[in-house]
Amino acid sequence: MPWKTPPGAGATVHIWSGYSLAERDRRWRAVRENAAKSGFDCILVPLGNGVDGRYLTQLRCSAMVLPTDGRAPIIIADRRSSNEWSPEPWQTGREWAEPMGEALLDLGMERSRIGVAGLKRGRVTHCHSIDGVVNHTALAQVMSRLPNATFEDATDVVGFVRYVKSEEEIAFVRRSAEVAAAGVDALIEYAHPGVDAAMLYADVTARLLELRSEYYPLTLTLDPIGAPRPRRYANPPLGKRLANNAMIVSEVSAILGAQLTQVTQPVVLGRLPAEWQPVIELQIEIYQEGLARMRPGTAFGGLIDFVHGFGTQRNMKALMQLHGCGYGDDGPLVGANFDGDQLRELCIEKGNAFVWKPTAMTADERIKFCWGGPVLVTDKGGEGLFTRTHGMASISPSG
Amino acid sequence: MIEGAVDFDWQGYSLAERDWRWQRVRDNAAKAGIDCMLVPLCVDGRNLHLSLEQARGTRSDSRFLTQLENAAVILPTDRRPPIIISDQERGNDWVPEFRPIDGSWGKSMAQALIDAGMERGRIGVSGNRRGFYTHGRAFHGVVNHSSYVDMLKRLPNATFENATEVIGHARYVKSEEQIACLRRGAAVAAAGIEKMIELAKPGMDEGILYTEVMRRMVSLGSEYYPMAFYSGLHGDARLPRFEDPTEGRVLKSGYRLANEVDAVFGGLIAQEQQPILLGPIPDTWKPAIDAQRDLYYAALERLTPGSAFGDFMDFVNSFGEKRGVKSLLLMHGRGYGDDGPLFTPQNRGDRNRDVQIENGAVFIVKPIVKSADESFDTSWGGCVLVTDKGGEPLVRRTPGMVSIT
Numbered sequence: 084m085p086w087k088t089p090p091g092a093g094a095t096v097h098i099w100s101g102y103s104l105a106e107r108d109r110r111w112r113a114v115r116e117n118a119a120k121s122g123f124d125c126i127l128v129p130l131g132n133g134v135d136g137r138y139l140t141q142l143r144c145s146a147m148v149l150p151t152d153g154r155a156p157i158i159i160a161d162r163r164s165s166n167e168w169s170p171e172p173w174q175t176g177r178e179w180a181e182p183m184g185e186a187l188l189d190l191g192m193e194r195s196r197i198g199v200a201g202l203k204r205g206r207v208t209h210c211h212s213i214d215g216v217v218n219h220t221a222l223a224q225v226m227s228r229l230p231n232a233t234f235e236d237a238t239d240v241v242g243f244v245r246y247v248k249s250e251e252e253i254a255f256v257r258r259s260a261e262v263a264a265a266g267v268d269a270l271i272e273y274a275h276p277g278v279d280a281a282m283l284y285a286d287v288t289a290r291l292l293e294l295r296s297e298y299y300p301l302t303l304t305l306d307p308i309g310a311p312r313p314r315r316y317a318n319p320p321l322g323k324r325l326a327n328n329a330m331i332v333s334e335v336s337a338i339l340g341a342q343l344t345q346v347t348q349p350v351v352l353g354r355l356p357a358e359w360q361p362v363i364e365l366q367i368e369i370y371q372e373g374l375a376r377m378r379p380g381t382a383f384g385g386l387i388d389f390v391h392g393f394g395t396q397r398n399m400k401a402l403m404q405l406h407g408c409g410y411g412d413d414g415p416l417v418g419a420n421f422d423g424d425q426l427r428e429l430c431i432e433k434g435n436a437f438v439w440k441p442t443a444m445t446a447d448e449r450i451k452f453c454w455g456g457p458v459l460v461t462d463k464g465g466e467g468l469f470t471r472t473h474g475m476a477s478i479s480p481s482g
Numbered sequence: 483m484i485e486g487a488v489d490f491d492w493q494g495y496s497l498a499e500r501d502w503r504w505q506r507v508r509d510n511a512a513k514a515g516i517d518c519m520l521v522p523l524c525v526d527g528r529n530l531h532l533s534l535e536q537a538r539g540t541r542s543d544s545r546f547l548t549q550l551e552n553a554a555v556i557l558p559t560d561r562r563p564p565i566i567i568s569d570q571e572r573g574n575d576w577v578p579e580f581r582p583i584d585g586s587w588g589k590s591m592a593q594a595l596i597d598a599g600m601e602r603g604r605i606g607v608s609g610n611r612r613g614f615y616t617h618g619r620a621f622h623g624v625v626n627h628s629s630y631v632d633m634l635k636r637l638p639n640a641t642f643e644n645a646t647e648v649i650g651h652a653r654y655v656k657s658e659e660q661i662a663c664l665r666r667g668a669a670v671a672a673a674g675i676e677k678m679i680e681l682a683k684p685g686m687d688e689g690i691l692y693t694e695v696m697r698r699m700v701s702l703g704s705e706y707y708p709m710a711f712y713s714g715l716h717g718d719a720r721l722p723r724f725e726d727p728t729e730g731r732v733l734k735s736g737y738r739l740a741n742e743v744d745a746v747f748g749g750l751i752a753q754e755q756q757p758i759l760l761g762p763i764p765d766t767w768k769p770a771i772d773a774q775r776d777l778y779y780a781a782l783e784r785l786t787p788g789s790a791f792g793d794f795m796d797f798v799n800s801f802g803e804k805r806g807v808k809s810l811l812l813m814h815g816r817g818y819g820d821d822g823p824l825f826t827p828q829n830r831g832d833r834n835r836d837v838q839i840e841n842g843a844v845f846i847v848k849p850i851v852k853s854a855d856e857s858f859d860t861s862w863g864g865c866v867l868v869t870d871k872g873g874e875p876l877v878r879r880t881p882g883m884v885s886i887t
Contacts, residue, residue: 093533093826093828094712094720094721094722094723095722095723096710096723096724096725097722097723097724097728098725098726099726099729130530130622131525131529131530131626131627132529133528133529133530133531134528134529143531144531144532161532176828177532177619177620177621178621179621179622180622201529202627202628203628211569212526212529213583213586213587214523214586214587214588214626214627214628214629214632215626215627215628216525216526216529216530216626217525217626217627217628218525218530218622218623218624218625218626218627219610219622219623219625219626219627219630219631220610220611220622220623220625221622222627223627223631224622279486279487279488279701280487280488281486281487281488281700281701281702281703282486282487282488282701284700284701285696285697285698285700285701286697286701288696288697288700288706289693289694289696289697289700292689292692292693292696292697292726292727293689293690293693293727295689295726295727295729297726298706298708298726300706312572315571318705318706319487319700319701319703319704319705320487321487321488321490321492321703322487322488322489322490322491322492323488324488411528
């Protein structure tokens, strides 16, 4: 039985939901195909997995049961929300376990093999969430209502659909990349010695919002160039003014069409010490050569080996840093804390969109330089989706 | 004039504040007969986003106890130091060192409990269910499934019980340090409202208005907490709510603007609310606006320690009758996110009737008054501290609807 909006439910929050019905059907079909290959009778996107929920429904908060056999899914939506993709969802207030269990029963899943998206970290989604993202009490209650069904992780079933972007998605990845780059422009415009660091943080954030990005935290450092382990701020810094020779290493992220992208370009408030130049030149080479190697069919292992081996030829070091663009926590994720060993066989595919930002550093790791942003995988290799001068931005004290 | 972020000398919470919080939790745990408290890995707010408050509330217990954005905490009741597990880049003054994740959160939490001697202990779990004081909107709690199930399997002889109230009650009453942060937050939120009043006029791009309010608050040092913004003509369907800058919407003459303007300082969420009309206020609205103001002040007088919320609820909900209007309690706690007790039109708060009003609790108080025919309703409010003398607004503002002509 469909669930109805509870009496006195709170306000519906309107969010962007501009993808076409064709895009919806593409996503649902692709998930069904992956589910069938894995032998699942249906895919459950439960409470807690908000990112996959948004990807499959365009709703701010939803749960979903998508049968593999082509039947229409049951979507459970928050309060009064609905949209073109889901004009008549079941609607709930704060009770989610009951409708999720009922949806599975309505679709005849009492003794089925149910794939749960978000139960564990995936290879290309939910990459930071090593134990997944699912709400415990709600899922435990659902499982108790279907004691004869089996529930297994299916994070990659949805994940590998998210991994390859459609033309509609790529258009928004491009726009998102442009907005993120405009955020870096704002940072360079406003960053000068003596500026209130919270004001700088606010101005860059505001530039992104003006351009209609959804909010995503800006991160930046303020310590003097060359400082070991500079403090990273993800909120407006208090009691701080920018100082001469500060190095601002930022991650400026934008979200348009629900596609999260990021651009990073370090900025120094003063003259760049000469000893940084070889490191920057190495990073430029790695970045460019990496783009050239980013062709469909290439395994990540080869790209990782290339990056990590490249620096040693110059008596320096290099670190692969890459993650996916998309609805959030997209992979594959390779970086300082994620060596990518489990991704070595994974192949790059046409239509992948990554944030590509390798780091070059001196052998003693005293000087580190990272620069990059969103790239799209094409038949010819990686295509940068943002336009910036490659290198450190240097701002003289006079501006 | 509020001072800028660069001039605001706040060095963070003291170690005494940390110890005060830990001790309050230990005391509550001892009363509940629990051997140790566990704040397990909780779902992240981007993925569990039932509302702004609830999203922020998902990992609020770990922030309250550690000032880390994400952590699991094992706090023995017997005064031994806690074991803290985190995936953050670095520690802080409160927690200079923590255990990193060893393979999985489930394994790491189980090992920490074993190291604390809890193989057969009675372990209180915070966040497994909604509470009275915290996680009130999260009917199913906020705990991560896979790690929790893994941990349970590794400790078959321990007992795990819901103990959301043990930490919840410790969060309910604020220290002087917390109150100072909420005061700053309330002042910053009020500055955001002033910016909205300064800029809002027919023809204004709503997305730019949204941006400028957020710019103002972030520049004053608030963490980014999305403003809830409603706009539209009175009498149309319920005003739409937005939590991001909108595209293609322009303010028009006669529009009503409603908002929840939040500022976060020291991790604590303050909120101020100000209805606005782009035009003269109709005479027919004034009785309800006047009654709402009088109700707000009368409610503050009754917000005194030592009484249960039942009487307070009844007073607010019946206030309108003698004025020929209808009144409803809209109010909830302030703090690290999803703070209670929660009184909303959809959750009338009946389950909170016996909850005690306590000195040092902080609420957003914003009662609703409707005209008798319910063709008009209004809500104005802000942060209020419970003192011996009743409710004290944390920032001085004047109740009512602002008319911009």
